[in-house]
Amino acid sequence: MRVTIHRRTRRGVALVALMASGALALSACSGDSGAMPNDDGGGDGDVEIRYAWWGSDDRHQTTQEIIDLFEEKNPGITVTPDFTDWDGYWDKLATATAAGDTPDVITQEERYLSEYASQDIVADLGELGVDTSEIPAETLATGTIDDTLYGVATGVNAYAMVADPQIFADAGVEMPDDTTWTWEDYVDVAGKLSKGAGDGVWGTQDYGFNEAGLAVLARQKGETLYTPDGELGLSKETVAEFFQVSLDLMANEGQPDASRSVEYQNAGPEGSLLGTNAGAMGVWWSNQLGALSDASGRELELLRLPGESQFERTGMYFKPAMYYSISATTEHPEESAKFVDFLLNDPEVAALQLTDRGLPSNTTVRESILPELTAADQKVAEFMEGLESDVVDNPPVPPQGSSEMQDIMIRINTEVLFGNLTPDEAADAFLKGVGAAIGG
Amino acid sequence: MAVIHEVARTRRAATEHRKGDGRAAALFLAPWFVGLVLITAFPLLASLYLSFTDYSLLRAPGWVGIENYTAMFSDPRFFQALKVTFTYVIVSVPLQLVAALGLALVLDKGLKGLAFYRSIYYLPSLLGASVAIAILWRQVFGADGLINQVLAFFGIEGQGWVSHPDYALGTLIVLNVWTFGAPMVIFLAGLRQVPTMYYEAAAIDGAGRLRQFRNITVPLLTPIIFFNLVLQLIGAFQTFTQAYIVSGGTGGPVDSTLFYTLYLYEKGFGSFEMGYASAMAWFLLLIIAGMTAVNFVASKYWVFYDD
Amino acid sequence: MTDAPVRRAAPSDSPAAPSSGAAGRGTPSLSEVAAAYPDPPARRRPAGPRLRRLGKHVALVVFGFVMLYPLLWMLASSFKPTALIFREPGLIPTEWDFSNYTEGWNALLDPFGHYLLNSAIVVLGSVLGNLVSCSMAAYAFARLKFRGRNLWFAVMLMSIMLPIHVIIVPQYILFSSLSWINTFLPLIVPKLLATDAFFIFLMVQFFRGIPKELDEAARLDGCGHGRIFLRIMLPLSLPALATTAIFTFIWTWNDFFSQLIFLTKPDMYTVPIALRTFVDATSNSSWGPLFAMSIVSLIPVFLVFLFGQKYLVKGIATTGIK
Missing domain, CATH: 3.40.190.10 (Periplasmic binding protein-like II)
Known part of the structure; x- marks a missing residue:
């Protein structure tokens, strides 16, 4: 017993030291996929992407409806939801990212975007070909750092x-x-x-x-x-x-x-x-x-x-209410981009989501939902429209x-x-x- | 009992088979040891390693030597966190233990419906860390809360007990004492473990209830008192949830409830300084381990074991 | 184990041997051991102190109300429409609204029962794990002699002295490399491997309170450590085991952080995570349904405590040693 313990411990210490220096370094920068290994789609072209957001029960329900809609329109892609409240969200995202398990599609926020962008944890959406043609340039600028589009504003407040x-x-x-x-x-x-x-x-x-x-x-x-x-x-x-x-x-x-x-x-x-x-x-x-x-x-x-x-x-x-971003290490960049595209530009998404993620940044989509809004939200839309001509510019993305x-x-x-x-x-x-x- | 002992001793002298229990110990400790090596050790040692790095969670760690440790000692908020935590530990641990032991004695036996009372008194400790709690506290301790309504009835003007920097920590101490359920239950279990024959023997000797308490209950309960003391101390140094909830995660108002672990969490996850947070954690470990060691040494003088 | 005279905590003379049979056979049988701890004598209740008992009850009830006020407020609020919870914070709702319960039950992707079930799985696994593994480790620390016992004991205690926030990331990396993320394994397996030092220490303290003569005698009678552990220590420590079971249940039931981090798919979520998703600092919060589901999730823990505490209260003698 005594002997075994000692030998085992020494080996254990060596192992731990190795893992501590190696594993952290590896996982923090290299690209393990966002999807759990055991969830990887089979060989039949089925792809699974993980979408993470924060919010409360109303948002979870509408987002699930949006996911259902997307899966219906895009057979072969499964979107796994991953949601929690605001505080829990950032702890969870940071931990998963540290282990190289960043979800494929993530919602970001002003205060954290630089942090994640600076380590190239989120991808350049321009490169991935997300269609942003209907989103005003000023709005896109709020998610751009050093000419790279790290996040597209879901909507504005x-x-x-x-x-x-x-x-x-x-x-x-x-x-x-x-x-x-x-x-x-x-x-x-x-x-x-x-x-x-x-x-x-x-x-x-x-x-x-x-x-x-x-x-x-x-x-x-x-x-x-x-x-x-x-x-x-x-x-x-x-x-x-x-x-x-x-x-x-x-x-x-x-x-x-x-x-x-x-x-x-x-x-x-x-x-x-x-x-x-x-x-x-x-x-x-x-x-x-x-x-x-x-x-x-x-x-x-x-x-x-x-x-x-x-x-x-x-x-x-x-202010961008939040951003859609895509993990730079995702195994399915194409499908993820497709999903973000859908979230931004599909009028049916907007009809479900209304102003829950801010007044939609896509102006065509925004127009289309105006009649559906509650009294309070219509007030918001009017207020924002009135503001449009008086807003000089929007602040840059806050730094790390x-x-x-x-x-x-x-x-x-x-x-x-x-x-x-x-x-x-x-x-x-x-x-x-x-x-x-x-x-x- | 004395007879058994006598016999046992004779037998042992005769057989002389006892050496150590190494093999049995290996068996009984096997799950624990596997857990230690596979699950506990790596995170523990990893955090020790990280405490010497500039790890940010999002970036691979880079070695910085003892920089985090030296930085701690020029960080005023670190000292504030130490002050808050020590104040809390020193005041709230003894108070809670006394409350728990007192209530355990009252709720031990001799009255109908004690099971019900025990459960009721344990209820606050069941609440855990639900977000609903923050709202409950405001309802009770707020500037317009229950306590101040009662005080106003007596013509006293109250305070915002959780929102005023001078009172927030005190309120948290009260809250902690209020959740005395866990140590109380352990005391209750301990009281049950005291063989009744001792009381009977003492009663025959004509010992009164106070003397029975002092001479039987307390000595036989000392291992449990010691356990509660050690564990409450370890727990109090790591107090997080209550403060997090009451202050909305900020340690406010004005850092008056900036508990050590809360600050460490803020550093690790809020500012992405996990290296610094790990250094703080290991410094805390040294403090707690030191305190616990003192406790164990001191225990030789007041804790009675049967072995 | 020790050859020195056994130190007695009790000041009075050691009570006499329980039965004559002990001397004859050299060791007491377990039933004789049980006889050494008779039932507590039924307390006689003379009519005189009836008033004092009443006074005690009144004090306990009043104190109980103070203890319970926040909980009662939560209960009351669970019957109010969300908008009125803050505008009319009184203890009696002016308007009874039961829809919080139906709404809360169905507010998330799965009915709330699903999360209760997930929590139950995690909790039962943890309780079982802690009971078995911690009591085994505790037996070794309390009763066995081996090299480095104090050192290992210190190591064990040390493992609960680091805040979870600095070990969660390495833990995640560890479990991720085992493909355990989004399963209940990271929550249950550690308990099976006695990583909850709190309970090891707890049981060590209780085991050490059990008179050593009992297992010494059993040993001489040919019992191995396995039998001593199973037939003497465990039955005599029922209160400690009950404490372990109850606490593991409650603490696991309420544990938020590790469940949040290790479970990623909503259909694996447990109660604490589900409860958190009712409220979000940046958007609408459903306080009414939150309070309603908080009450619902309190019921199982309360019941467990209510039943479990019976075992806390059972003296050693009534634990039925056969």
Whole structure:
């Protein structure tokens, strides 16, 4: 026993060392296929591709219907779904990728696209021949890094102010003109709403936890979160100004105290101020209007963010809701490309999916579904159409490391709300934190 | 018993066949050993190797020596994570153990319907890590939650217990004590293992209940108390789920619940610094192993075994 | 094993030998062993402390309510339409809505029962694995003498000191190379191989609490380690085995991370993964169905605990040694 244990251990250690250095290196860069070995299609030309996405039950069901439709139209190709919620999705994708098991077709997001593109884990869709002729060039640019198309936007969203007209009416406050209102007006209106609407109803929900608001303000001032070469493009003044708005709103009680703001931030659309009829305004992605309207039971409106005519230019922009990408190591690039093509361009897909992955990026397809949309989604479509002519450009793909920005934003904004940092100090800390994240 | 022992000793002296149990041990340990070599060892040693690399999950690892370890010591958030975790361990482990032992004694015997109460009290520990929990906590500990409604009834203005940096960690400690179910069950099982004859003998000697508790229950329960202490300590150092849920994964508000493992997870999967995360993990292992070793040494002075 | 006088924890004199037969044959038979641990005497209940018992009950009920409030809230919410869960957070729904249960059951690609079944397979495999493999390892650590015992014990404990997040990737690579991804094998096989050190340690502690005279005697009577393990240690450790079974059940049932990573096809998903797919931070969340299915998935664990705890409570004497 003793002897065997010792001998076995020594051999075990050697094996482990070998595997540790070898296996990780191999699997991380070489191309094992996305499909599980035992799932590989047989010799009869049957091909199986794995499609991974995040979301909740509604999306899973419609996506399955879309997959069924695709399989019906493309006999010989089987699409295996692989879905989970947002947080789980990225852990799972990273782990599978580390082991060389990247799914064939993956959904990507702004904050992670650079990370995956930089290691050539996702393929050049232009090379694979995905038809993108009906997608506007500006939209395609949002998935292009160094002239390579790593992801095609499924659809677009805009970051917008959602307002509850009923609370405005109850409080006796007029809805602002969203093409002309300034950031000062916003603070002012929120304060009046809180006063007019009575106990437990607030003017607005704190906006400082999401960098998108900062992006809009920066763009209004001719700056940008990130430059096209992946540097920070913000001045300290702009960041400080951004945090100052929250402080002004707390001072005039236009928004809840720090503790409540933190709680509402964690509560999602359903538990938000708007969702629980406890607040008149809040900044959200346009595709969340449906969820907010359902939760609140009211007809909510979309407004542009304040300050659109206050500074140098407009700041509103279209953000790709998510991207379709294809694994660079897929064994079935052709079929995968065919599937992505289908997802992007088939009107029947759009009819099932509607705006669940953003307002479709394919403009012809977009037109075709307009009549089918719910009231809330029609509002979104109208709002986006109105925005079209005023959007100057869209921000470039955020650089590697930008997935950390949201956490940094949340942390520093909380410090500001609790009074631990002045807006000036917060701006310094923010720029330093994000700089380190994208630099290292 | 004494008689058996006497006989046993005579027999043993006569036969003199005992050496070691190597062969039997090999058999009994075979599954464990196979598991150790095939399943446990590789990931363990791989992570040790990775802790000396710049592994990012998406890229093959490159050797960087002790860079990750030195970087840890100039990372203020690393120290914040250590502070949070140590505070939590030192406060919550003893509290939870006392609660668990206390409840186990109350729910042990002598009252009708104890099975029901036991199950009820275990229920919170069944909840696990479901996403629903975050909502439940807000309902109870939120600024407008149940606790503050009760406090308001007494004219006290409460706080956002999970959303205020000064109180969030304390609230998590309370939450941990609240899920005392697991150690309680182990204590209950331990209490059942105490042979009743000891109590009977003690009762004949005229020992009161307190003395029985101190002289029989506690000594015979020490292996179980020790077990709970060691395992709760190991578990508390690795606390993740509660903090992840309550803070939405950020360790907030303002890093007040930035548990060590939460930070490590954030580094590994959020920032793609798996090398750094592995280094953190092995540093944690050293801490835990050290603590556990101290525990084992100390146990010689207070834990009673029958062998 | 030891030649030194056996150390007794109990302060009073060692109780006398259970039966005269022991001396005659040199070792006690197992039924005599059982007799050494008689049933706990039925407590007499005089009428006097009835009030005190009532007080105890009241205290236990009140405390129970505090313990249960969040759960009751979840139950109540499972009967509310999603939109009202946050707008009307009271404990009594103003509007009863049972559709969350039907909707939740059918919300995903397979009926929810499918995920319950998958979880059941994983859980039962794990329970079986832990019971067999951990108790075996524990017997070796608790009762056998072999070289390097302390060292191996330390190694065993060390294996639970690393957070899962740094070992999941190497684990995935390992299981992937075995083609085990998207099967239940990565979740069950490790349990069969005693990788859950928690339970080994737990049983070691319980085994060490069993008086050594019993197996010493059995050994002299010609019992091998296999028989001692099966006929003495296991029956006398029923509470520990029940604890192991219950905890393995609950923890596996609730374990999210490894199941998420190792299972990729939806028809292999287990309950924790299924529950997570009701809520997504970036799109609509179905809170109502989530609460409903959370309640549904709590029922099996609760029942297991309710039945299992009977065995925790059974004293050694009632475990039926034959």
